[in-house]
Amino acid sequence: MKLAALFTGGKDSTYAIHLARQNGHEIVCLITLKSQNPDSYMFHTPAIEVTELQAKSMGIPHLLADTTGEKEKELVDLERAIITAKWKYNFEGVLTGALASVYQATRIQKICFGIDLWCFNPLWMKDPLEEMQELLSHNFEFIFSSVAADGLTKDWLNKKITSEDLERLKLLNANNKLSFSGEGGEFETLVTKCPMFEKEVIITARMVMENSCTGKLIVTGAELK
């Protein structure tokens, strides 16, 4: 089936593309919503501009659409972007990396059903630690592009996540300092290298911390190498 992937550049949407291709589907375009609202309920915002390079590295056409990120209105912007992409690339379904957020997943399901598209969420309800373990075993490299949870301090930002880091995250989770069970948002990620990328994404960035456990990367430069 020809699919469009809702793409944030993070581990979930990138891994969903990998799984869809493994199941014989063709990803004909990537759709990214660039939200002006850093607190958007729907859209990932840190390092979103890097998606253009990631798409280039995968050789998949990329549609980048702007949204003000206002609650509910941003859904109209998403629907418009999907319709525009469908007209251009003629796909039968939409692929997302939705993992745990009922808010995000149900809104995308409604949009897809309304315009007669299949909706695929292959990571739905997957344990995030198990997912990250799988990503490392499939040679995905990713960094945290934002953190917003107790225990996730500045040193987690812009750091390539390793198996040792997963052990540290498991400990934080076991000590109830970090919960993976909610609607997400404890951290956002950026994939810099994976088997689907022809070239690695190299970024330069500065960190902006709101407090000791909340902060994000501001990308100041990016290139494919």
Add this chain to the structure above:
Amino acid sequence: MILLISTCREKLSDGEFLGPVKRVVKDCVVKHFSEVDKVDDYDKIIICGTSLQDNECFEDIEKFLWLTTTTKPVLGICAGMQVMALTFGGVLLDSFEVGMIEIETLKENDLFRGTFSVYSLHSSGVNVSNDFDVIAKSATTAHGIKHKEKPLYGLLFHPEVRNHEIIQNFINM
């Protein structure tokens, strides 16, 4: 051993509809509905849901006729409940509910009680034959059914998302 049955036309949908149930059940055998001929070697059977756009299992309803003869406990989730109703002469109705909704228990049963919040994702509901009792409902449609004589349960909502204890209650039944 529990048999988990996929109703998904596309294998990519299994991650969404079968995977979360499998994580609750843990030890199980997984089969696609088209491969299931006999179920009596298993202790219990769970028929999982599928995508809103996927109608394949309804077009192949004879593949579920084992439901009419088995004496094993069966839990049908969403499309699983719909095929259960259809094999006993029920019909599908238009019913579009997506997201968290409130469910009210209508009849005492082994899986749940009271009023509670569930995740729903369906574009059809069911009108069941006289073989079934409706044991739960939302504001608009039947969300739980139970065969009057056999241990056959159907849920229109998805307990694998926010109500794992219901699947656990079925396993422990």
